Amino acid sequence: QVQLQESGPGLVEPSETLSLTCAVSGFSISSGFYWGWIRQPPGKGLEWVGSIHYSGMNYNTPSLKSRVTISVDTSKNQFSLKVTSVTAADTAVYYCARHVGAEGGRTFDHWGQGTLVTVSS
């Protein structure tokens, strides 16, 4: 059973960097697939942030591309998200998820429980 768990600070000051980690259990990241981040502002819909392959190949949503960095640590079976220069608009529940390829629909089939990050001074 694939399980994902997000962790990181729940409060970040404006203009600072948001950093989150997703620990994966029940499946080795090195076995394949991409691994992604999706966020959901309070009371709003879902937005894909970016995804990474265990090899390090990654891609991000164009609207956030210059501020987002996603990395992977196969030794710890986890991957991470950094968003720089945050504003109140980055306040959201951040989910990590397994990102499957064409066979599975090019979508997200297992999700973490999500973690709320609030940007405020």
Added chain:
Amino acid sequence: DVVMTQSPLSLPVTLGQPASISCRSSQSLVHSDGNTYLNWFQQRPGQSPRRLIYKVSNRDSGVPERFSGSGSGTDFTLKISRVEAEDVGIYYCMQGTDWYTFGQGTKLEIK
């Protein structure tokens, strides 16, 4: 960006009655590989999204048979044959053909 538009945004349904949610994309979701990457998610109150349907009509393991997906091109539908209390939540369509974008969500409630 591919814009996904769902309707209705609010869906009150009587228990045991059918429900239908429409999802339209701003461009065709047929990928160059011939597949159509349209997926449906359910988000129950206080929970993470759960995938129900992938590639238009493929139901995920454990998803009740009362859920079905259909459609093609730019026009897609999620149907629930007989709504149960556990179906309350927000339903999202999501396309994976050209990057990844979600619809605004449809809130299903019991009338």
